[in-house]
Amino acid sequence: MRGLLTIVIAAILTHNIALTYLLGMCPFISMSQRIKTAWGMGVAVIFVVVLTAAINWLVYHLVLVPAHGELIHFIVFILVIAGTVQLLEMVMERFFPVLQAHFGIFLPLITVNCIVLAASLFMILRAYSFAKTLAFALGTAAGWTLAIVIVAAINEKLRLVGDVPKGLRGPGIVMIAAGIIALAFLGFGGMLRIQ
Secondary structure (H helix, E strand, C coil): CHHHHHHHHHHHCCCCCCCCCCCCHHHHHHCCCCHHHHHHHHHHHHHHHHHHHHHHHHHHHHHHCCCCCHHHHHHHHHHHHHHHHHHHHHHHHHHCHHHHHHHHHHCHHHHHCHHHHHHHHHHHHCCCCHHHHHHHHHHHHHHHHHHHHHHHHHHHHHHHHCCCCHHHCCHHHHHHHHHHHHHHHHCCCCCCCCC
8 A cells, every 4th residue: 555655646746747757748838827727637637547547457458468469559548548538528518518618629639648648658667556557647647737737826826926028928937837846846756766
């Protein structure tokens, strides 16, 4: 249990997928303008990453490995991710139409968000068990959500202050804020390491 908690916390802080590996930056930059939108996108990403990592682990270990089909795992993982995002889009269209309208084109783009695929690929590279895969997927998605919500909060505050130079508005200030947050998260580096 302690090992799983370490994986979750390390994936959130010291090995934050957005701040350490710079993955998932397109929706990170685009959706970090408002806290509400960033939070909604984060919840959608958590759902998709955890669900697809679990399904991909099962498919990889129960189907591809016994059939010696490990070579096509990229294609299979992408198909699982696309199906999961379609399911999420249908659920949001039915129950959360306002949030879906805020996402616009970015909801279907979760399909090609690098962190969704990265969580599944890291599970293979690190030879994670099913429980470790779920812990890592949850931590990875929660870390991405934490980072985008913090940057959205900073953006909202900066809009109130209005002192951002014209050349840094938009993606420039997002990247500066993300860099400062990444430095802060590195402070936890000596405490936690992903196993």
